[in-house]
Amino acid sequence: MELHIGCIPGDGIGPEIVGEARKVLDRVAEKFGHTIQYTEILLGGASIDAHGVPLTEEAIEAAKSSDAVLMGSIGGDANTSPWYKLPPQKRPEAGLLAIRKALGLFANLRPAVLYDELAGACPLKEEISKAGFDMMIMRELTGGLYFGERKTTVENGIRTAVDTLTYNENEIRRIAIKAFDIAMKRRKKVTSVDKANVLDSSRLWRDVVNEVAKDYPQVELSHMLVDNCAMQLVKDPAQFDVILTENMFGDILSDEASMVTGSIGMLASASLNDTSFGLYEPSHGSAPDIAGKDIANPIATILSASMMLRYSFDLSAEADAVDNAVKQVLKDGYRTSDIMSEGCKKVGCREMGALLAER
Numbered sequence: 104m105e106l107h108i109g110c111i112p113g114d115g116i117g118p119e120i121v122g123e124a125r126k127v128l129d130r131v132a133e134k135f136g137h138t139i140q141y142t143e144i145l146l147g148g149a150s151i152d153a154h155g156v157p158l159t160e161e162a163i164e165a166a167k168s169s170d171a172v173l174m175g176s177i178g179g180d181a182n183t184s185p186w187y188k189l190p191p192q193k194r195p196e197a198g199l200l201a202i203r204k205a206l207g208l209f210a211n212l213r214p215a216v217l218y219d220e221l222a223g224a225c226p227l228k229e230e231i232s233k234a235g236f237d238m239m240i241m242r243e244l245t246g247g248l249y250f251g252e253r254k255t256t257v258e259n260g261i262r263t264a265v266d267t268l269t270y271n272e273n274e275i276r277r278i279a280i281k282a283f284d285i286a287m288k289r290r291k292k293v294t295s296v297d298k299a300n301v302l303d304s305s306r307l308w309r310d311v312v313n314e315v316a317k318d319y320p321q322v323e324l325s326h327m328l329v330d331n332c333a334m335q336l337v338k339d340p341a342q343f344d345v346i347l348t349e350n351m352f353g354d355i356l357s358d359e360a361s362m363v364t365g366s367i368g369m370l371a372s373a374s375l376n377d378t379s380f381g382l383y384e385p386s387h388g389s390a391p392d393i394a395g396k397d398i399a400n401p402i403a404t405i406l407s408a409s410m411m412l413r414y415s416f417d418l419s420a421e422a423d424a425v426d427n428a429v430k431q432v433l434k435d436g437y438r439t440s441d442i443m444s445e446g447c448k449k450v451g452c453r454e455m456g457a458l459l460a461e462r
């Protein structure tokens with residue numbers, strides 16, 4: 104198969120971690136008989152330096168004509184980088200929001216996985232970390248409270264602010280279908296999270312999810328209220344496979360879930376639209392504090408590349424090979440400094456990439 108991958112190294116540690124992910128992808132291609140064509144795309148600070156703006160039309164076109172995009176991360180140190188002297192709409196982050204919008208990415212997937220070897224980093228009780236967990240949070244990305252009408256008024260000297268939470272059934276249906284499709288490739292369980300005891304938007308959410316579930320008889324669906332879900336993530340995270348939820352609930356719950364793994368350098372993410380296209384990037388930022396030092400952990404980016412193989416190219420054996428290489432390298436005792444523990448072998452970014460490619 105021929106894979107056309109748009110590649111956004113970005114800023115800070117971005118070029119280093121994307122370089123290692125490409126090393127692993129190239130090895131997968133060699134092993135499984137694929138060819139990869141990369142198109143380099145500038146975004147964020149790198150684009151500001153080259154073109155004066157964080158995103159160009161050319162970059163959007165290049166992303167659109169790729170099958171999928173792999174990204175490092177963008178942005179710099181807000182206190183010292185000249186990019187942050189620019190008005191907000193010209194800063195690196197504006198480019199990221201604009202490209203997500205231009206590509207119609209409405210589904211944000213964030214896996215939260217606790218690896219046996221890293222259980223020590225998990226802040227939860229030992230009996231919970233021992234059981235491990237592997238969940239996928241699917242967050243709706245373009246609707247709800249963050250995109251609804253908002254206003255602030257003043258009456259009799261008292262300020263009132265209103266934000267509107269709007270969803271139509273088509274927006275709910277398309278993300279629900281994505282969640283069920285992904286559950287079919289996993290343990291076939293969906294937990295839909297809402298606040299249906301209070302909110303109309305949540306009652307519609309629940310109705311539509313129930314309708315979609317009829318097309319997936321093999322998938323076990325349950326509904327959970329968001330406040331309960333926040334508790335369950337800490338109490339018994341192993342119960343979850345796919346968590347499906349709206350924009351703001353997903354924003355909060357995915358940060359909570361990622362923190363209970365204890366390892367930010369290990370967490371991948373994907374943003375999908377209604378085609379097989381996706382933008383794949385680590386959950387962490389550009390870590391300007393450690394950029395250029397060859398100490399960043401490339402695993403989150405490499406696992407994002409694995410999600411790309413699985414979800415945009417439907418290459419599950421290839422994706423499994425990458426995921427297994429990560430497990431193996433941890434088992435073999437190699438660690439970058441962010442996940443280092445006693446008795447392990449400390450390696451840099453480049454060496455970690457090489458070890459993974461080898462496996």
Ligand code: NAI
Pocket residue numbers: 175176177178179180181196199367368384386387388389390391392393398399400401403441
């Ligand atoms: P950050 O995630 O870049 O860093 C937080 C801490 O985690 C730092 O101490 C960093 O050294 C460490 N860290 C992050 N990734 C690591 C890795 N792979 N290996 C080892 N250590 C790692 O978050 P921060 O400092 O809040 O943001 C830095 C810049 O990144 C900002 O400009 C921010 O806007 C941007 N950012 C970009 C994102 C994106 O491109 N999607 C997402 C989040 C932040």
Ligand code: MG
Pocket residue numbers: 354355358
């Ligand atoms: Mg957040």
